[in-house]
Amino acid sequence: MSRPTINLRDLVVLIADPSPYLSMIAHSILRGFGTNKVLEVRNSMGVVQTLSAQKIDILLCDARLPPHGGLSLTKAIRRKVDNENRMIPILVMSNDTRETTIRQARDAGANMVIAKPMSPASLYDRLAWIALTPRQFVDAPTYFGPDRRFKIEGYPGGVGRRKGDHIVDVAKEEGPSLAQDDIDNLFSAARFGKD
Amino acid sequence: MTDGNESEPRVFTVETRFQKLARQPGGISREKAIENATAKIEEIKPTFDDWVGTELESLSTLIKTVQAGSAQPDWIEAANLHSRQIRDAGTTMGSELLTFIASSFCEVLDAIEAGAECNMESITCHLDAMFLARQRRYHGMKPADVPELTKGLRRVVEVVSTTPN
Numbered sequence: 001m002s003r004p005t006i007n008l009r010d011l012v013v014l015i016a017d018p019s020p021y022l023s024m025i026a027h028s029i030l031r032g033f034g035t036n037k038v039l040e041v042r043n044s045m046g047v048v049q050t051l052s053a054q055k056i057d058i059l060l061c062d063a064r065l066p067p068h069g070g071l072s073l074t075k076a077i078r079r080k081v082d083n084e085n086r087m088i089p090i091l092v093m094s095n096d097t098r099e100t101t102i103r104q105a106r107d108a109g110a111n112m113v114i115a116k117p118m119s120p121a122s123l124y125d126r127l128a129w130i131a132l133t134p135r136q137f138v139d140a141p142t143y144f145g146p147d148r149r150f151k152i153e154g155y156p157g158g159v160g161r162r163k164g165d166h167i168v169d170v171a172k173e174e175g176p177s178l179a180q181d182d183i184d185n186l187f188s189a190a191r192f193g194k195d
Numbered sequence: 196m197t198d199g200n201e202s203e204p205r206v207f208t209v210e211t212r213f214q215k216l217a218r219q220p221g222g223i224s225r226e227k228a229i230e231n232a233t234a235k236i237e238e239i240k241p242t243f244d245d246w247v248g249t250e251l252e253s254l255s256t257l258i259k260t261v262q263a264g265s266a267q268p269d270w271i272e273a274a275n276l277h278s279r280q281i282r283d284a285g286t287t288m289g290s291e292l293l294t295f296i297a298s299s300f301c302e303v304l305d306a307i308e309a310g311a312e313c314n315m316e317s318i319t320c321h322l323d324a325m326f327l328a329r330q331r332r333y334h335g336m337k338p339a340d341v342p343e344l345t346k347g348l349r350r351v352v353e354v355v356s357t358t359p360n
Contacts, residue, residue, distance in 0.1 A: 005222030011213060019280050021246050025287055028239050032232025034223050057213040064279075089213050095283050095298075117286035117294055120232035124225055131217035140204035147206065 006124075006131050008035040011057040015040045016047045016065050016073075017093065022116070026060060026093070029120050033127070042066070044073045051077070051085045058130070060114075063094035063101070070094075071108040078109035078144045086144070087137060089130045093118065109145025111135075236287065243288040247329055250277050251322070258318055274318075275304045281325065292328045295338040296321060299348045306356045317355045324348060 013035055017023040023040045030038050039056070041047055043066045050056060059077075061070040074090050077083060092105045095116040105113045112126050135146045223231070254277045260266040267273070278300045285294030300321035307313050324344060327333060338345040 003224055005224050006217045006228075007219040007222035008217060009221070010216050010219075019283070022280060022283050024239065025236070025284060028235040029232040032230075032235040033228045034231070055212070057211070057216065087209050087211060089211055095279060116283040119287060120229045120236070121225075124228045124232070127217070128225070131214050134208070134210065134214060136206050137209045138204050138206050141202055143204075 004132055006128050008033050012037045013058050014050055014056045015060045017062040018042050018066055029123055058089045060091045063092050071104055074108040074110050106148050111146050250281055251325055253277055271304050271308045291337045296324045296328055299352055302352045303355050311355050312358045314355055317351045
């Protein structure tokens with residue numbers, strides 16, 4: 001069976017990173033993936049202006065994007081009811097991959113978080129995941145964004161469950177089960193592709 | 196799905212333009228994409244040394260103003276900005292050691308910002324370590340290749356983090 005591929009050639013990607021150098025690195029990686037149209041902005045205002053001026057297919061947004069951070073921007077994009085880009089895929093780039101940060105990104109409505117320094121493999125895997133593993137959207141009074149209940153068991157075409165992995169027998173249930181929040185905590189690293 | 200109650204979450208399927216286009220035939224495989232992207236990074240690697248040099252000079256100038264007592268009140272944020280950028284670019288550009296040192300420096304700055312004592316030696320030793328790691332003979336080295344340096348910096352971070360102001 002052939003491995004899945006992703007076609008990024010005709011996509012318009014917006015990189016929002018305050019650092020021109022780090023932005024250039026991400027830009028170069030995307031060029032390597034075959035993306036022809038990559039735009040760069042340095043702050044949230046640049047994102048808002050670009051989104052209102054042209055069609056953007058995916059936003060790569062730094063978590064510390066000035067002035068209020070990438071998570072606030074993500075939340076603003078998701079919560080604005082009349083925003084036609086409300087459902088745009090958003091990949092948050094962050095050097096802080098602590099549990100709390102990942103959770104905050106998820107709750108802001110980000111599709112995924114990618115750790116900085118980023119590698120071509122980690123970026124490709126996340127783009128492939130977003131492209132090939134569709135998630136439903138949730139519109140709730142306190143949240144708008146991709147369904148937060150998901151689990152990654154390996155990226156499409158990437159390193160995931162290996163051929164030699166064994167299925168493990170699980171004991172019969174005894175006593176009360178874990179609450180869903182506890183289960184979420186246990187699996188959160190895998191769920192967000194934390195390497 | 197919604198049952199008419201407005202407070203009930205509505206769950207619906209979305210297919211974005213990104214997904215539609217990315218699934219079109221003629222895409223790029225993971226292996227080829229990584230190979231091409233790595234080649235693109237190689238193309239810009241020659242700019243890395245100059246860029247790091249500029250960042251370190253800015254940091255050095257900033258730290259001198261702190262030592263002279265003439266720094267702006269937001270000097271920690273400014274120092275953190277430079278350090279974060281070096282940390283975030285280092286490994287991708289082939290310098291895992293620089294990322295390690297810059298990351299350690301960020302921890303020191305975060306601790307000071309959170310109320311730890313501002314120990315100038317902890318700052319200057321990190322700066323010196325970054326200048327050292329930038330030298331040609333340290334190119335391509337990993338933290339494990341210089342255990343004395345990495346252990347020493349870890350110790351510095353531990354001491355700074357546990358020393359209240």
